[in-house]
Amino acid sequence: MLRSFVTFSGPQHPALLDCTIGDMLDSVAAKHPDQLALVAVEEGVRMTYAQVHDKVNRYAQALHWLGLRRGDRFGIWLPNKADYYLLQWATAKLGVIMVNVNPAYRAHEFEFAMNLVQCKAVLVTPQVQSTHYFDMLHTLVPTLKASYHHPNHDILAPLNLPELPHLRHIIHDRHGHTEPGMVGLDALVASTPADHSFLDCSTSVTPDQVVNIQFTSGTTGSPKGAALTHHNLVNNGYLVGHRCGYSPADRVCVPVPLYHCFGVVLGNLACLAHAATVVYPSKSFHATKALRAVEAEQCTALYGVPTMFIRMLNDSTFDVRKMASLRTGIMAGAQCPVDVMAKVMAFAPEMTIAYGMTETSPISFQTARDDALVDRVETIGTLMPFTQAKVVDMENPDVEVDVGKPGELLTKGYCVMKDQTRKAIVDGWMHTGDIVVMDDRGFCRVVGRSKDVIIRGGENIYPAEIEEVLFAHDAVANVSVVGVPDWEYGEVICAWVSLRDDAAVDKMDDVLREHVRANLAHFKIPAYFVFRHDFPTTITGKIQKFKTVDFFNEISIVYGTVLEFCNKESCPIMCAGPKFEYLWKDSKEYKTPAKLPAPDYIDMLMSWVEEQLNDQTLFPCNEETPYPRGFIAAVKNIFRRLFRVYAHVYYSHFDKIVNLGAEAHLNSCFKHFIYFVTEFDLVDVREQEPLKDLIANLAG
The missing domain is CATH 3.40.50.12780 (ANL, N-terminal domain)
Known part of the structure; x- marks a missing residue:
């Protein structure tokens, strides 16, 4: 360094390597023809590099016959499937630019992406889990089914769609299926003349040409295309694989999505560069x-x-x-x-x-x-x-x-x-x-x-896009979207909403979540809604998002909400007023959670427990005297939130909110508690002070 x-x-x-992706595939297939290249577990696909090379050339031949040429954009709207892998190489060989489309996109997001990069053709799958892509296309383009329903429709005939003016061909991957306005990938390959050559395209491809457009976003939330060349991706994949020590002996399990560069570069290209095997364990x-x-x-x-x-x-x-x-x-x-x-x-x-x-x-x-x-x-x-x-x-x-x-x-x-x-x-x-x-x-x-971008489980989410959707709802007067801490996802979305005067808070979170669900991908749905009449602002009236995050963290720490809702599907509503009163909603009913003790009460309790342990008065530490039955149950109930607080990433900020004492003090107490839990059977001390009040306080 x-x-x-x-x-x-x-x-x-x-x-650095000076070659195209097509050159690399040709070289690896020639040197390692019998090496296993791809395993797509759910599809039952296993292919050697020789088989991959042959199939890629047939796909490239078919796309060329369809009319795709160097510089044209080809969208892939698929989950992790073998055809994604094959078409990544086929488009690269032709000099066609592969455009990765997120399978979570809804119809209007797909429309925006296609028109932004002017895709000439797109490959789509019928369905992934509960998402029906054919239905979305027919909703987006109502004339698609009616206009192109003729069974003898010419495969090469281009589409003319006002909603997608640059798109000439929609290809689907459902084997043996005929869909109006679309052509099956298998039918396209079968129809391609055996003597059709694409060499004029493949031989003219150079390393400095764009091969892939990956969608990313600015702070406006509107997707932008990052245009990356063969030179960019070949070398990044090669160097990442080199640092991992890859060789033909390696098999790399890639559960990450292929619409993201993690999958297509660190996964597919790193394996190709080192003749390793890529394994897709599932489609998602x-x-x-x-x-x-x-x-x-x-x-x-x-x-x-x-x-x-x-x-x-x-x-x-x-x-x-x-x-x-x-x-x-x-x-x-x-x-x-x-x-x-x-x-x-x-x-x-x-x-x-x-x-x-x-x-x-x-x-x-x-x-x-x-x-x-x-x-x-x-x-x-x-x-x-x-x-x-x-x-x-x-x-x-x-x-x-x-x-x-x-x-x-x-x-x-x-x-x-x-x-x-x-x-x-x-x-x-x-x-x-x-x-x-x-x-x-x-x-x-x-x-x-320094950006407002929210990273939820590896997905980049841009607040402005969600704010725009929420603003469109009649009940919303103002909104600010921020990221808040979450143990599982790293961050989740919190939407601060000011409702119009005639709108009721009751059940409004369900209404707004469904509104977002109908317009955006599932990972963009807020996990939390905070309803307030006013937001923290600058003197010029600009919402100070960092203060909304700080406020959320403080009430989350005080009430234990972040960890309390981990691994639950509930969506809390926080009605933040002068006294930080709030309620949360689970899947069935509203209920008021038990209030945690005030900071001084926690400090007093910790001191009391330490005193009992040190003096060995109430709980003498010797084998002759049995420990009170039920003490462990009480301790686990009382301190479960404290254990969570202590383990939480925001522990470093707790001194501002809850005085938990020195770290050494906590460690000492926790060691005793863990020792009790694992070693002793204790009798009930629920009537002892100050345990009695605290147990009652936390009983909910």
Whole structure:
């Protein structure tokens, strides 16, 4: 790791590759024809590199016959399926630009995306779980079914749709099925003349040409296309795989979605670059299926955002003995909790953390397999080869901050997309919006974000998009959307809503959630609604979002709401008034939760318990005297929230709200409680003071 005063540079090895994705596939298939390339577990698909190469060429031939040429955009609206993998390479061979479309998009989001990048053709699947894509297309384009219902409709005849003026062909992947206005992928391939050549396109493709458009968003919430070249993606996939130590002996389990660069670059391309095997455990993430795939396919690497790893660790089928084949993998997409990373490394000792963004292909930082344990758990690692980084003052980006000081991270290098129209890219430097601290060795630690973007389980969510939808509801007068802490997802969405005078709060959360559900993807639905008549604002009237987040955190900590609602499907409503009164709604009824004791009462209780333990008066610590029966049940009931508070990520802020005493004091008390729980059978002391009042207080 080299650095100037504050600018760091990644290593200059291994050398960058100078080839296209098609060139790489040709080379790997020639060198490793019998090596297993792809396993799609749910579809029962297993393909060698020779088989992949043959199928990719047939797909490229069919798309060329359909009329797609270099520079045309081809959308893929699929979950993780074998055809996604094959068409990623087929479009690359043709010089056609693959456009990844999120399967969670609703009709109007799909329409916006297609028109934004001017897709000429799109591949769609009929249904994923409860989402019916054909129905959405027919709703979006009512004339589709009526206008193109003729059974002898020419496959090559272009569509003419006012709603999607650039789209000429809709292809579906339902084998043997005929759908009005669409052509089946199998029918298209079967109809393509055997002697049709696409070599004129494939031989003219160069590494500096755009091969993929990934959707990302600005603070406006409107999707923008990040245009990435063969050179960007080939080298990012190759270098990520190199840092993981991939070889043809590796099998990489990829439960992360292919519409995201995590799947298509860190997954598909990293495996291709090192002739490894990519394994799709399911079409969409399912913890049990991912764990089964690791065991059945003897995977050596496992991918996931932190939320996925948390769910796999907590899955009823998880057995560390069945993970024995795992060596490495990547955790990325959101900040990785230290404790989760430590648990994962217990069965995947070379697990890495990667950091980046769509515009940087995506990875710019990654931990290495031989980094010290503390660095692999608590940092995002060091710079990738041929990449630079610097940390600048958050108020004045022209001023670089010194090592060890927080500031905004900027990155530069081969991986940054060459698009000077993006405001985030200035003189080749990508402004990430993330606040980091870099030490003198070049290890980077993310400490926060300067953007309003919410990262829920690896999904980037932009508040303005949700605010716009909520504003459209007749009952809403004002709204501000922020991200708030969540143990499982990292962050979830909290919508602060001011209702119109004639609107009732009762059941309004259900109404607004359904309103959002009808217009946006499921992961954009707020988990919390806070109803207030006024918001914290600046003197000019601009809503201060950071104050709404601080307010939520404070009432969440005081009342234990964040952790109380973990792993529940309920949607709380918080009616915040002068006394911070609130109620929450579960799936059946409204009810008022028990109030937690005031900070001074908790402090008094902790002192009392410590006194009893130290003096051995009420609870003498010797084998002759039996402990009071029921004490453990009382302690577990009384202190369950305190245990959660103590373990929560916001513990460092608790001194402002709840005086829990020194950490050593807590550790001492908790050790006693745990000892009691595991070792003794105690008699009832519910009538002892001050336990009696507190037990009554928390009985709810």
